[in-house]
Amino acid sequence: MDLFFSIFGFFFDWDLKSLLLFTVVFIITADYVKNRRPRGFPPGPRALPIVGNIFTWDQSKPHEKLIELARTYGDVYSLRFGQNWAVVLNGFDAIKEGLVVNGDNMVDRPVLALQDEIGGGLGVIFSNGNLWKQQRRFALSTLKYFGFGKKSLEPVILDEFTHCAEEIRGHKGKPVNPHLIINKAVSNIICHLVFGHRFEYGDKKFVKLMLLFDKALHIEASIWAQLYNSFTLLMRLLPGPHQTLKQIWSDVKKFIREELNQHKKNWDPSNSKDYIDCYLQEIEKYKAQNGSTFDEENLIMCVLDLFVAGSETTSTTLRWAFLYMAKYPEIQEKVQAEIDRVIGQSRQPSMEDRANIPYTDAVIHEILRIGTIAPLALPHSTNKEVQLGSYTIPKEVLIIPNLASVLLDRKEWETPFTFNPAHFLNDKGKFEKNPAFIPFSA
Numbered sequence: 072m073d074l075f076f077s078i079f080g081f082f083f084d085w086d087l088k089s090l091l092l093f094t095v096v097f098i099i100t101a102d103y104v105k106n107r108r109p110r111g112f113p114p115g116p117r118a119l120p121i122v123g124n125i126f127t128w129d130q131s132k133p134h135e136k137l138i139e140l141a142r143t144y145g146d147v148y149s150l151r152f153g154q155n156w157a158v159v160l161n162g163f164d165a166i167k168e169g170l171v172v173n174g175d176n177m178v179d180r181p182v183l184a185l186q187d188e189i190g191g192g193l194g195v196i197f198s199n200g201n202l203w204k205q206q207r208r209f210a211l212s213t214l215k216y217f218g219f220g221k222k223s224l225e226p227v228i229l230d231e232f233t234h235c236a237e238e239i240r241g242h243k244g245k246p247v248n249p250h251l252i253i254n255k256a257v258s259n260i261i262c263h264l265v266f267g268h269r270f271e272y273g274d275k276k277f278v279k280l281m282l283l284f285d286k287a288l289h290i291e292a293s294i295w296a297q298l299y300n301s302f303t304l305l306m307r308l309l310p311g312p313h314q315t316l317k318q319i320w321s322d323v324k325k326f327i328r329e330e331l332n333q334h335k336k337n338w339d340p341s342n343s344k345d346y347i348d349c350y351l352q353e354i355e356k357y358k359a360q361n362g363s364t365f366d367e368e369n370l371i372m373c374v375l376d377l378f379v380a381g382s383e384t385t386s387t388t389l390r391w392a393f394l395y396m397a398k399y400p401e402i403q404e405k406v407q408a409e410i411d412r413v414i415g416q417s418r419q420p421s422m423e424d425r426a427n428i429p430y431t432d433a434v435i436h437e438i439l440r441i442g443t444i445a446p447l448a449l450p451h452s453t454n455k456e457v458q459l460g461s462y463t464i465p466k467e468v469l470i471i472p473n474l475a476s477v478l479l480d481r482k483e484w485e486t487p488f489t490f491n492p493a494h495f496l497n498d499k500g501k502f503e504k505n506p507a508f509i510p511f512s513a
Contacts, residue, residue: 108149111463113158115149116140123151125301130294134446134475137161141476147462150471153301157469158459161476163483163507165460170448170472170513173457181452181469184303185296185313189320194372196380196449202364206373209365213349214377217264222422227263229419231256238272253389254281258382265374266330267345280326287319288383320375327374331367346374384444384511391442392435395490402492406431429502433495436502439510441490446475448512474509483507 108115118124127150129136140148141161150157160169169177180197190197195206218224235256239247252272258281259269270277290296295313299306306313334347343349350370357363396403413427414420425432451470456463464470479487483505484494497503 109465113147113149113462114144118151123153125152125297134473137473138476147459155469157471158464159471159473161473163477166472166477166513169459169470176455176457177451177453177470179452179454181450183300185299189317190372193369194376196376205364210373213346214264219264225421228260231259249393251281254386257385261378261381265346265377283319283323287316290316323375324371327371387444388439392438395438399490402434406434429500432502433492436495436508437490437492440478440508443475443478445511448472448474477507477509
């Protein structure tokens with residue numbers, strides 16, 4: 072008892088500053104012991120106590136900061152977000168070794184708190200294991216059946232282009248921001264595949280959906296999402312855009328559910344007209360099996376993922392195309408001349424024309440390259456311990472492939488920071504693809 076009072080009296084005699092200093096030193100020491108780099112792990116910048124390298128991450132242009140860090144720490148290095156370690160891959164060789172050579176060991180998606188609370192590990196993008204395999208296989212085969220990436224989808228694309236052109240002409244030559252118009256056009260093609268119909272550009276529900284997607288993706292790319300994934304318990308209690316994000320995706324899922332309910336009312340199992348019809352058929356087919364991954368909640372998340380993956384990247388590419396064609400009118404004129412020579416003014420273009428318009432094909436590829444549409448690939452996660460070069464990466468470590476480090480690499484491109492369609496043309500003026508062209512993933 073005397074010992075207890077002696078110790079208690081010792082702390083009681085401390086002033087507030089001493090107690091605060093002791094607390095800070097204790098927290099820093101505990102954080103260092105718990106979160107120090109594993110043995111054999113890649114090097115990286117010094118992490119701050121508690122927060123790690125979260126403020127090293129430049130949210131506006133993260134790929135540029137990651138390229139800068141690679142000059143100091145090499146193409147494979149580590150960062151810490153809160154208590155979670157991540158490995159960044161820069162350059163063609165490192166990304167190829169990670170995502171291709173070790174592809175099976177890095178195929179998983181990380182469990183990120185915000186995405187998990189929104190999607191529950193369902194869908195195609197942030198699912199794992201057997202669920203991911205089944206949903207991905209079904210999505211690819213079904214979309215292919217309805218013409219995705221094939222000539223049979225051309226009439227749908229050309230019809231939507233007509234609507235898009237009419238919408239732009241409606242501004243009668245006045246300045247216009249094409250952002251929302253392009254989003255509507257691209258999303259309508261996804262709507263055709265998924266819902267079996269398109270929306271008029273003035274449809275209020277459709278316009279709201281487009282604005283919700285824009286706002287959600289903007290928040291997900293912000294520091295708020297990173298903070299939520301790193302300090303989930305604290306961020307759940309704090310106000311901010313991260314709280315709005317949950318409501319936005321809830322509203323999007325409500326929109327999809329309304330379409331689903333309409334399909335269920337009119338569903339004819341013998342005549343599947345779109346992705347939802349086919350999915351309802353799978354639900355019916357496997358409903359008696361335990362462990363089936365086909366249900367309505369998964370259907371809703373798969374549709375949401377198809378919109379995010381299918382519309383955002385295409386819309387962004389088209390907006391960059393508008394910009395570069397306006398900035399380089401001489402290149403625009405050469406593209407127009409080639410199209411006029413090969414296709415003419417009397418018919419619509421076709422996929423069959425692609426082989427005969429190499430310069431136009433090269434321009435499209437160069438837009439994807441220099442525009443760095445997806446500067447960072449979707450995050451991966453190791454599903455077992457992986458040997459990456461001389462480094463050992465433990466299981467369940469976040470992997471960040473920096474695609475921009477390849478697309479803007481002086482070793483891979485003659486003039487990486489200049490818009491130059493010649494990057495994709497050989498000496499004879501024929502289209503030639505560069506192996507380092509990885510705009511979305513390896």
